Amino acid sequence: MGVFMKIMKFGGTSVGKPERMFQVAELVTKNDEPTIVVLSALSGTTNALVTIGELIAKSEREEAKKQIEKLEEHYLHFVSQLLNDPQSIEKAKAILAEHFEFLTIILKISFSEALNKDILAQGELLSTKLFCIYLEEKGIDHQLLPALEFMSIDGYDEPQVGSIKVKLTQLLKKYKAKKLFVTQGYICRNARGEVDNLKRGGSDYTASLIAAAINASVCEIWTDIDGMHNNDPRIVKKTMPVEQMSFDEAAELAYFGAKILHPASIWPAQTFKVPVKLLNTMHPEAKGTTISEKAGSVGVKAVAAKDNITAIRIKSSRMLLAYGFLRKIFEVFEKYRTPIDMITTSEVAVSLTIDNTTHLKEILKELEPLGTVEVDKDQVIISVVGNEISQTRDIIKKLFGSIVNIPVRMVSYGGSPHNISLLVSAKHKIKILQQLNKGMFGLD
């Protein structure tokens, strides 16, 4: 096992319609290289499952039942369009019956977080099983690898890279003669052995973890757009794909809000130097984006926005020349396992941002003895990312020259050589992304 295997991950829209699944089958059988195909749930399914879980949690079981029935209808229709052979259709219907029966049984059980994770896992379990039935109908030899047998996270929700490698390698050894494997993205087992997941958008993370585990030749992420664009195409009209970027640049963009990649999906591939390619299922001939150790060019590549940020300012008169002040602050965040994204300091105050507010109340309580604490919710981090951006001539002038009439709450420059981050109120997000598109990229 090793460098002669590739990973192809297909997101929700790439498998969301029967005709897309036909195309996925074509794409994965085009090359001779042994391939592991990672599939997301059909588009809309995970959202529907989230809603069903929320309804059950609120004891709105009648409404949950209606939603389950609606989802089942959708799948019955999907199967009728995906498959031709009556035997395959029967097989697929039996699978649907099994999974939807499970959801219906859950309606009768008292709700728990563990049960919710079981609900959320149904999407990927269904998409992979249906895809395998389609491959079988077409006579395409393949093997389903159940992700729950090898993908795992520890007590801190971190993937267990060593164990994933051992288990996956063993599993692949069992099927030496096979060349095409199919597995579920997103789902895994946790430290208690329960079904869990890698958080929303986690199929990218699965693909990268598998690529790292088997030292794949490439990790292809197939989606509904031709690669990483210079700006968020959902918000800004004119955006352009970036042909090449480094792991560091891609990791910063993913972490700071470019939805095309799960925030943590770059580091596994980066650690094992597996190039990542972002490709478009609808336009397979498009170049897409290649992410490797090479940056391609120096300078600004893209901007991204990270939502739901909370800024905290701690002002202390005693900070004047006081050492140990920052340590005390950091210890509070460490205690509550809350990562800090941005930080700026002056002689008398520290401003920092977090996106996980689960323990905000406790954190604020423990910060209070250190000084005056102010909190600003509804902020966004705008990150300008590029190779050696901080050494790019006139970058700051250009950046601030682009921004008109938008107050900037924080600026972080020089922490990473590839990133300049600004914090602004969420109400200015659209405007600032548009202004940066014009000012930094000349795109209107």
Ligand code: ADP
């Ligand atoms: P998938 O279901 O294939 O995982 P996602 O919806 O998670 O697809 O990610 C692809 C989407 O990410 C695109 O359709 C696009 O709207 C959005 N997106 C946000 N920022 C960017 C960006 N900088 N470049 C490309 N796509 C982006």
Ligand code: ASP
């Ligand atoms: N199906 C999951 C989600 O919608 C995982 C993924 O698509 O990557 O979040």
Ligand code: MG
């Ligand atoms: Mg995604």
